[in-house]
Amino acid sequence: MLRYTIHRLLLTIPVLVGISVVVFLIMALIPGDPATAILGAFATPENTTKLRAELGLDRPLIEQYFTWASNLLSGNFGRSYALNRPVLDELLERLGPTLLLAGSAMCVCVLLGLISGLLAAVKQYTWVDQGLTLFTLIGISAPAFWLGLMAVSLFTVQLGWLPASGMYTPYGDESLGDLLVHLVMPAITLGLVASSVIARLTRTSMLEQLRQDYVRTARAKGERETAVVIKHAFRNALVGLIPVLGLQAGFVLGGAVYIETVFQWPGIGRMLVNAISTRDILLVQGGVMMVATIYVLFNLLADLIQHALDPRIQQSHG
Amino acid sequence: MLKKQLRVMVLLSFLLLSFGLTIQAATPKDVLVVAQIAEPKSMDPATVTAVNDFRILMNVYDGLVRYRSGTLEVEPGLAESWAISDDGKVYTFSLRQGIKFHDGNPFNAEAVKFNFDRMLVKDHPYAETGPFPLSFFFSAIKETTVVDEYTVRFRMDDPYAPLLSNLAYPTGLIISPEAVKKHGKDVGRNPAGTGPYQFREWKSNQHVILDQNGSYWDGQAGLKSVVFRPITDANTRVAEMLSGGIDMMVEVPPDNVATFSSNNSYALHEQAGPHLWFLILNLKEGPLQDKRVRQALNYAINKQALVENVLQNTATVASGPTPAAFSWAYNDALQPYPYDPAKARELVKAAGAEGATLTFYVTEGGSGMLDPVPMGTAIQADLKAIGLNVKIETYEWNTFLGKVNPGLEGKADMAEMAWMTNDPDTLPFLALRTSAWPDQGGFNSGYYSNSQVDELLEQARVSTSQTVRAALYKEMQRIVHDDAPWVFVANWKQNAVTGSNVQNFRLEPSFLLLLHKVSKN
Numbered sequence: 003m004l005r006y007t008i009h010r011l012l013l014t015i016p017v018l019v020g021i022s023v024v025v026f027l028i029m030a031l032i033p034g035d036p037a038t039a040i041l042g043a044f045a046t047p048e049n050t051t052k053l054r055a056e057l058g059l060d061r062p063l064i065e066q067y068f069t070w071a072s073n074l075l076s077g078n079f080g081r082s083y084a085l086n087r088p089v090l091d092e093l094l095e096r097l098g099p100t101l102l103l104a105g106s107a108m109c110v111c112v113l114l115g116l117i118s119g120l121l122a123a124v125k126q127y128t129w130v131d132q133g134l135t136l137f138t139l140i141g142i143s144a145p146a147f148w149l150g151l152m153a154v155s156l157f158t159v160q161l162g163w164l165p166a167s168g169m170y171t172p173y174g175d176e177s178l179g180d181l182l183v184h185l186v187m188p189a190i191t192l193g194l195v196a197s198s199v200i201a202r203l204t205r206t207s208m209l210e211q212l213r214q215d216y217v218r219t220a221r222a223k224g225e226r227e228t229a230v231v232i233k234h235a236f237r238n239a240l241v242g243l244i245p246v247l248g249l250q251a252g253f254v255l256g257g258a259v260y261i262e263t264v265f266q267w268p269g270i271g272r273m274l275v276n277a278i279s280t281r282d283i284l285l286v287q288g289g290v291m292m293v294a295t296i297y298v299l300f301n302l303l304a305d306l307i308q309h310a311l312d313p314r315i316q317q318s319h320g
Numbered sequence: 321m322l323k324k325q326l327r328v329m330v331l332l333s334f335l336l337l338s339f340g341l342t343i344q345a346a347t348p349k350d351v352l353v354v355a356q357i358a359e360p361k362s363m364d365p366a367t368v369t370a371v372n373d374f375r376i377l378m379n380v381y382d383g384l385v386r387y388r389s390g391t392l393e394v395e396p397g398l399a400e401s402w403a404i405s406d407d408g409k410v411y412t413f414s415l416r417q418g419i420k421f422h423d424g425n426p427f428n429a430e431a432v433k434f435n436f437d438r439m440l441v442k443d444h445p446y447a448e449t450g451p452f453p454l455s456f457f458f459s460a461i462k463e464t465t466v467v468d469e470y471t472v473r474f475r476m477d478d479p480y481a482p483l484l485s486n487l488a489y490p491t492g493l494i495i496s497p498e499a500v501k502k503h504g505k506d507v508g509r510n511p512a513g514t515g516p517y518q519f520r521e522w523k524s525n526q527h528v529i530l531d532q533n534g535s536y537w538d539g540q541a542g543l544k545s546v547v548f549r550p551i552t553d554a555n556t557r558v559a560e561m562l563s564g565g566i567d568m569m570v571e572v573p574p575d576n577v578a579t580f581s582s583n584n585s586y587a588l589h590e591q592a593g594p595h596l597w598f599l600i601l602n603l604k605e606g607p608l609q610d611k612r613v614r615q616a617l618n619y620a621i622n623k624q625a626l627v628e629n630v631l632q633n634t635a636t637v638a639s640g641p642t643p644a645a646f647s648w649a650y651n652d653a654l655q656p657y658p659y660d661p662a663k664a665r666e667l668v669k670a671a672g673a674e675g676a677t678l679t680f681y682v683t684e685g686g687s688g689m690l691d692p693v694p695m696g697t698a699i700q701a702d703l704k705a706i707g708l709n710v711k712i713e714t715y716e717w718n719t720f721l722g723k724v725n726p727g728l729e730g731k732a733d734m735a736e737m738a739w740m741t742n743d744p745d746t747l748p749f750l751a752l753r754t755s756a757w758p759d760q761g762g763f764n765s766g767y768y769s770n771s772q773v774d775e776l777l778e779q780a781r782v783s784t785s786q787t788v789r790a791a792l793y794k795e796m797q798r799i800v801h802d803d804a805p806w807v808f809v810a811n812w813k814q815n816a817v818t819g820s821n822v823q824n825f826r827l828e829p830s831f832l833l834l835l836h837k838v839s840k841n
Contacts, residue, residue: 032719033718033719033722033723034716034718034719034721034722038718038721038722038725039718040369040451040453041369041453045721045725047725047726047758047759047761048761049453049456049761050725053451053453056450056451057451081505084361085361085362086361086362086364086367086505086508087506087508087509092524095524096524096525117326151555151556154555154556154559155559158559158560158563158565159559159562159563162563165563165565166556166559166560166563166565167549167551167556167559167560167565168526168527168549169526170526172353172526172527172529172547172549173347173348173351173353173529173545173547263552263553264553264555264556265556266525266549266550266551266552266553266556268523268524268525268526272525272552273525276358276359276552279716279717279718280718281718
């Protein structure tokens with residue numbers, strides 16, 4: 003197990019290096035640059051050239067990449083052109099809220115997805131199953147952005163129950179209650195959309211397990227139905243679902259961008275969108291590397307859990 | 321067991337929701353919550369270019385001069401008075417005494433010199449707190465001198481009439497030198513000015529909070545605090561306004577204006593601004609080299625319909641290159657080109673340009689670009705109706721600027737553009753002069769050249785008499801209107817919505833948000 007872990011950890015290094023090259027090249031090759039973005043309407047060729055030189059953008063690409071990469075390894079993420087503050091400061095400030103949102107959404111996603119998938123499988127072909135299937139179909143089809151706006155329209159404008167945006171009330175006491183009230187809509191919206199895939203897969207996986215011989219055996223032995231379903235079938239179905247949960251984490255991190263926009267959640271997703279449109283190269287690169295690292299590590303964790311849970315996989319790796 | 325777990329979850333969610341039932345639907349008394357369209361970039365006035373940032377800065381800082389309320393004319397600010405030398409090259413300002421920055425340091429001539437030297441002197445010890453993208457507004461200043469503790473002098477090589485107006489612009493706001501020395505590059509997050517409100521805190525992408533400056537030299541402000549919240553999604557801004565989460569929002573989307581104007585719980589404010597939305601035309605090559613075709617474009621496009629139907633009356637039709645907001649310089653004898661497709665077709669025929677194909681650069685967004693895609697499409701349809709085929713190419717804003725600013729030659733016949741300025745000199749100087757062609761560092765991307773216009777602009781720039789300048793600008797407008805190097809489309813009416821309990825608020829023609837006198841009851 004330890005060997006496997008180290009082996010996988012080492013494999014993440016070339017992945018991250020590859021990502022760094024790709025994001026660097028993309029930012030270097032798209033038209034426009036921070037100088038034009040900062041100057042906006044005042045971006046004459048003369049002003050732009052002057053500003054580009056001041057920002058160090060006229061050096062050869064390879065030099066820029068290695069300067070950036072080596073700085074990154076020593077913890078220096080550089081300085082944001084558009085925001086005029088250290089990139090790392092901005093990233094750390096914005097990371098927490100996104101992790102909170104993504105984490106809560108994942109909880110909703112997992113709970114909702116697993117439970118509704120389980121129920122649909124156990125009550126196959128009943129109205130419970132049909133209802134949940136319809137529900138998940140809507141979840142897969144409806145864009146998270148639209149769902150978020152509908153939620154705001156209902157719960158804020160019509161009912162006045164929940165605040166429309168933000169993470170805290172600005173002039174308030176930033177209590178946990180205040181945070182939770184602001185977190186409810188964005189987390190549930192995002193979690194709902196992500197849960198649909200999990201629900202469908204859980205249902206299918208459960209149905210498959212429930213048809214297995216060992217289930218028939220367990221029932222014949224007189225075990226209670228609940229134990230058969232959860233202790234045996236569900237546990238086995240879960241093993242196959244863990245990689246998907248890992249992938250859904252990526253979906254949630256990506257979907258966080260839309261949700262953060264609608265609900266003005268001060269997270270990293272929105273920061274990245276903004277940084278791209280202002281060509282804030284170092285902030286985009288730093289942000290992407292941070293998100294990519296989290297995603298890679300999270301998937302690694304999912305793989306390790308799956309490895310630990312399933313003896314069959316363990317045997318083939320040793 | 322499963323059912324029990326479900327029940328517990330349902331109960332938990334009800335509990336969470338009930339938290340929500342206790343939230344306030346209104347903002348606290350004496351605190352104004354303003355929704356902005358984007359996160360601010362910095363609170364160092366010399367380093368920012370966007371109106372979004374200016375809106376906060378104008379309340380934290382003062383300049384030597386400022387715009388008189390409701391106008392674009394200049395009145396004393398931190399300077400009580402000033403004298404201009406006869407040759408127009410030396411400006412001497414007498415500063416108000418006894419004013420302190422929010423960090424306790426004194427405001428004086430040394431502070432003013434520090435501010436301008438930082439932007440303009442290459443080896444200034446604090447030049448690295450830049451870059452200063454708009455420092456060219458003051459590039460005419462060759463030397464700033466401290467005459468005595470409260471007198472400062474600017475010396476220029478040539479007269480430069482727009483200097484006073486530029487000093488009233490946010491780039492000329494005065495920051496505490498000690499704050500710059502203490503925080504260096506981070507002064508943008510630790511500002512200290514002399515304004516009616518002082519900085520309390522900035523939580524990235526959540527809010528900026530300002531508190532009242534109890535010892536403001538021009539009278540205490542009407543509010544205890546102001547909170548600026550960046551809410552980039554327009555729908556979310558509207559939702560917050562409707563649910564009482566904010567007291568004021570600017571840049572109301574055209575489609576939502578009706579929601580607020582018909583509702584007594586809100587006040588809708590509108591103000592014509594120094595803004596122009598136009599089409600740059602390529603005068604170097606293609607069918608638009610002929611003045612008749614350019615005028616035809618101006619006749620063929622139904623600007624009234626654009627303004628009424630696409631922009632929902634959030635703009636007015638433009639008559640020429642100078643917006644009416646510059647009331648002292650605006651030629652009100654000029655009429656906008658009327659909608660006359662028949663006349664347009666005649667002109668096109670006379671020029672032999674029937675059935676011509678025009679490449680049209682359209683952008684997807686951008687500051688002041690209003691609703692560029694629907695407007696571009698409507699224009700394309702109007703021109704098709706007079707027999708011209710318009711091929712649209714759409715670009716994201718920064719990419720668009722990268723294509724348009726170096727000049728339209730070899731790329732397009734027409735391109736959308738919009739400008740918002742503070743002086744009637746700025747736009748024509750940067751975009752209509754012969755020596756403002758892109759290869760000379762200007763924005764004349766359509767290669768317009770008229771020596772009469774060049775001369776009028778030069779003269780207006782060096783004259784310090786407003787009457788003389790006004791006459792020169794009016795003549796320039798008449799010529800440019802006739803030459804039609806642009807299609808003059810619209811002047812944006814900036815708007816804002818406030819809750820009905822917000823008092824003493826008005827929108828300024830400068831598009832700057834001044835909250836000094838605002839209060840809530």
